[in-house]
Amino acid sequence: MTPRLRLQPEAVGMGMTSQRVRDRLVERLREAGIADERVLNAIRTLPRHLFVDEALATRAYEDTALPIGHSQTISQPWVVARMTEVLLENSPKKVLEIGTGSGYQAAVLAILGLEVYTVERIGDLLRQARKRLRQLGLNVRSKHDDGRIGWAEHGPYDGIIVTAAAPALVPVLVEQLAVGGQLVAPVGGSGSQSLVRLVKREDGSVEETTLAPVVFVPLLSGTLD
Numbered sequence: 400m401t402p403r404l405r406l407q408p409e410a411v412g413m414g415m416t417s418q419r420v421r422d423r424l425v426e427r428l429r430e431a432g433i434a435d436e437r438v439l440n441a442i443r444t445l446p447r448h449l450f451v452d453e454a455l456a457t458r459a460y461e462d463t464a465l466p467i468g469h470s471q472t473i474s475q476p477w478v479v480a481r482m483t484e485v486l487l488e489n490s491p492k493k494v495l496e497i498g499t500g501s502g503y504q505a506a507v508l509a510i511l512g513l514e515v516y517t518v519e520r521i522g523d524l525l526r527q528a529r530k531r532l533r534q535l536g537l538n539v540r541s542k543h544d545d546g547r548i549g550w551a552e553h554g555p556y557d558g559i560i561v562t563a564a565a566p567a568l569v570p571v572l573v574e575q576l577a578v579g580g581q582l583v584a585p586v587g588g589s590g591s592q593s594l595v596r597l598v599k600r601e602d603g604s605v606e607e608t609t610l611a612p613v614v615f616v617p618l619l620s621g622t623l624d
């Protein structure tokens with residue numbers, strides 16, 4: 400069942416965060432090749448401006464990444480849409496996200512009715528993300544930890560989405576993937592990264608596909624308060 404969003408009054412206000420501005424973003428994503436109506440609807444529904452600082456709210460419906468503090472960013476809407484679209488292809492029920500950040504990607508997955516687990520290494524970002532998700536009435540389970548170890552307790556997952564880039568796919572995350580499940584992650588250094596999809600087949604073998612060039616902040620080790 401798709402959860403109902405508990406919208407705050409300011410989320411339905413006028414001006415640069417109005418429904419019209421959001422609809423325009425959705426049209427831009429459609430023109431840029433996003434075809435899954437469920438994903439487009441989730442983006443149309445979610446108030447992205449509540450996931451950034453108030454000073455940046457007027458830019459929240461541009462198709463661009465924005466700073467969220469601690470040198471981190473909320474991903475570009477097209478990237479969120481594309482990763483979500485890819486993840487939905489094998490009809491997942493339970494998904495794991497590494498890199499909660501603002502909580503926006505997790506919110507998109509939750510509003511699509513998925514059971515969402517997310518891990519963030521920066522405590523301050525996670526506290527803010529939890530508050531936003533709670534205010535929107537979205538049920539997302541989260542943990543403050545180094546996501547490079549995944550979250551074994553709730554695995555295996557039908558889908559795993561990594562929203563920070565590493566030079567190579569993390570083997571532990573592949574282990575926590577269910578048979579038939581898929582992992583979507585940016586792979587590469589700070590200069591050039593590709594969005595990679597890995598599918599775990601019945602016989603345990605994996606199939607890797609490169610989807611698109613992307614730019615993500617790096618996947619780092621350890622945790623910060």
Ligand code: SAH
Nearest residue numbers: 473498500501503504519520546562618619
């Ligand atoms: N999905 C986020 C994007 C945030 S940017 C959103 O929708 O806003 C990537 C995030 O990954 C940052 O918040 C960063 O702190 C986090 N991150 C980087 N390395 C990590 C790790 N090893 N474990 C967990 N989170 C990590």
